[in-house]
Amino acid sequence: MSAENLSEARPRSKKYMYFLVTFMGLIALVDNYLSLIETTAIPKINLHFGITLDYFLLWQGIFGIVAFLVFIIGGLADLWGRRIGILILLILMGGSALLIGIVGASSFWVFMVFYALLILGTNVNLWTIPISEESPPKKRAFNGSMAFLIGLIPLYAFVGEAIADSIGWQWMYGLMGAFGLLLIIAWFFMKETKRWTKHREEFKLKEKRVRFKETIKLFTKKDWFFVVLTGTIYICWNIAFKMATGTVASFYENVLLFTPERFETILIFAGLATILGALSIGIIMDKLGRIFAFVFSSVGATLSYLGLALHGHPVFMVFTYYFMACFLGFLLVYIPEMFPTKIRGTATGMSLTLSRVGYVVGPLIASAILFVESAATYRILFIVAGIIALVPILTLFLNKYEPKGKSLEKIQEEVN
Secondary structure (H helix, E strand, O other): OOHHHHHHHOOOOHHHHHHHHHHHHHHHHHHHHHHHOHHHHHHHHHHHHOOOHHHHHHHHHHHHHHHHHHHHHHHHHHHHOHHHHHHHHHHHHHHHHHHHHHHOOOOHHHHHHHHHHHHHHOOOOOOHHHHHHHOOHHHHHHHHHHHHHHHOOOHHHHHHHHHHHHHOOOHHHHHHHHHHHHOHHHHOOOOOOHHHHHHOOOOOOOOOOOOHHHHHOOOOHHHHHHHHHHHHHHHHHHHHHHHHHOOHHHHHHHHOOOOHHHHHHHHHHHHHHHHHHHHHHHHHHHHHOHHHHHHHHHHHHHHHHHHHHHOOOHHHHHHHHHHHHHHHHHHHHHHHHOOOHHHHHHHHHHHHHHHOHHHHHHHHHHHHHOOOOOHHHHHHHHHHHHHHHHHHHHHHHOOOOOOOOOOHHHHHHHHO
């Protein structure tokens, strides 16, 4: 029986799929929280260590180089299984965040070391692969979007300030790190995906462990093409969003003179907009296709950034978060779909490795532009971010393949 028939003739029970989507969603929640808590944490970090925003952004970009090692996590998920990959991810994210809570406030350099380990684990999005491999074709985008939706609950906006005021900014990271480690309890109930189990003989795992370089040899020219293509799109998303999340709090508080409480209210609405983005992009992908969703997200994000630059009204920040969530929702579904099971984790990891360029370039661009914090420099910053968000549209000249409603095996037959 083919892998496709194995997966679809005897699908996972609805009860297990509910568990899987919820569990992967909670991992996404840890990921998203630890990625976005910096929006409100950075001003407090700068105040605590007595540094300027451009100085922080400079070193954020330099330490972001560590994030290029992300391909290792995806590679281990191919070699040792999706369960082991998820366990490694939880330990990396949860452990580094908890250590920030415990010792992160002792010095700026101690904080940056654990912050670097943290961003190595965040936005890996390994949780998308079990959902992609276990879901039937017609439910794949929906299930992925539901997990993404859970991950977008804006806890960072609801509890960030309260945690900082009560026990210190470092525990804005530390408490979520502890929660991430607690999720290991739920991990024990996770099953290995059927597709990975079916293909493990191809990985030669019954008799010996496969080395990473042997997995790389399985890549075709078309696989490498999609790694570069999706990685380039992801780079632009990372650069544009990093330029916003690291600076928007200072923009509203230092330039527009909003109080922290007023900005927190805006951030809550922006966070809720990301949930709406996850809901709507899942529907758009299932009904209108992945390519339409891609264009919708990219153009919408660009217009939102331009509105933020030229007007500054909080509604444009809300729209920016909405469309960037749509953009990410598209990527989380589309990237795992485009690779065969035997290399899906490694290929997704390689695409994410390219995306890590944004972890370096985004903060460095922001640092260079914001050498002086003023309305004019922030205007330039957001215009540049908007242009970068539009650049991925150019990839449509190279690829317009639409995988909507097709099995993972059918996609591979058509793209290779």
